[in-house]
Amino acid sequence: MKPYNTPGAGKKEEVKRMFDNIAPTYDRLNHILSLSIDRVWRRRVMRIVRRGRPRHILDLATGTGDLAILMAQRIPQARVMGVDLSEKMLAEASEKVRRQGLDDHVALYQGDAERLDLGDGAVDAVTVAFGVRNFGNMEAGLSEALRVLRRGGQAVILEFSTPRNPLVRWAYSFYSDKILRPVGGLVSRDKAAYGYLPASIEEFPGPERFLEIMRGVGFTECRRRSLCLGIAQIYIGYKA
Numbered sequence: 001m002k003p004y005n006t007p008g009a010g011k012k013e014e015v016k017r018m019f020d021n022i023a024p025t026y027d028r029l030n031h032i033l034s035l036s037i038d039r040v041w042r043r044r045v046m047r048i049v050r051r052g053r054p055r056h057i058l059d060l061a062t063g064t065g066d067l068a069i070l071m072a073q074r075i076p077q078a079r080v081m082g083v084d085l086s087e088k089m090l091a092e093a094s095e096k097v098r099r100q101g102l103d104d105h106v107a108l109y110q111g112d113a114e115r116l117d118l119g120d121g122a123v124d125a126v127t128v129a130f131g132v133r134n135f136g137n138m139e140a141g142l143s144e145a146l147r148v149l150r151r152g153g154q155a156v157i158l159e160f161s162t163p164r165n166p167l168v169r170w171a172y173s174f175y176s177d178k179i180l181r182p183v184g185g186l187v188s189r190d191k192a193a194y195g196y197l198p199a200s201i202e203e204f205p206g207p208e209r210f211l212e213i214m215r216g217v218g219f220t221e222c223r224r225r226s227l228c229l230g231i232a233q234i235y236i237g238y239k240a
Contacts, residue, residue: 012112012136016085018196019063022188023088027064029184041227042067042129045158045234050075052154054124058083060113060145061131065093065106067158071127072105081123083111114140121150129158133204143217149239155219156236159210160201163230172231176201207233 019026030038049057049071055078059068062082072080084090090108097106111117113128114137126145135141145155163169176198184194205213207224210233214222219237226233 015134018193019086020088021190022193025188046070048156049125056123057125058123060128063089067129072102080106082108116144118148122148124153126155133200146218154238161233168229
């Protein structure tokens with residue numbers, strides 16, 4: 001894989017532009033607005049991945065590298081590749097990798113999750129944290145993840161979902177409309193970005209439908225774990 005491949009057009013270009021704009025404030029806002037619960041969720045993903053004893057991990061939509069760095073720290077035998085469309089998000093990730101002294105364990109590349117410059121069966125595990133909903137074509141991105149996995153390898157996907165419980169759904173909607181959108185827009189100076197993010201969650205397929213999509217592209221033994229009353233889900237699938 002070569003660093004800084006040119007990503008595609010359409011939705012992906014809009015996502016790239018948006019995350020380039022909010023990259024400098026993304027980490028601070030993300031952790032503050034989530035009360036750092038996102039850190040707890042990433043640790044759960046890491047523990048699931050670690051049980052498979054992977055040596056080569058691909059972290060798609062790596063953003064500022066939080067999950068890639070965590071896996072490199074807690075799975076010392078593994079080398080982690082982080083891929084993202086946004087050059088500025090990757091610049092933030094690169095600085096964090098440098099500060100943690102993980103340059104020999106984490107490699108970062110600008111690239112398109114739907115057109116990976118990796119051979120078939122190249123990695124033991126693929127992870128995505130809060131990035132699948134930003135794929136231009138979800139099925140294409142999942143198919144690529146399956147292609148680069150070795151037989152028996154696993155994909156572990158962390159993504160927000162709309163809670164089923166009416167009270168929890170109302171509280172989450174209130175938080176998104178009254179706190180996330182205005183505060184995120186004010187601090188990042190990109191109101192459109194913090195309008196897009198909750199809207200993309202609302203449009204994302206429900207948990208059972210997403211499992212169907214995973215099975216449809218060829219993943220096996222697909223299952224999910226609900227987090228925080230359905231606010232997020234961890235999806236797991238394997239390559240037969």
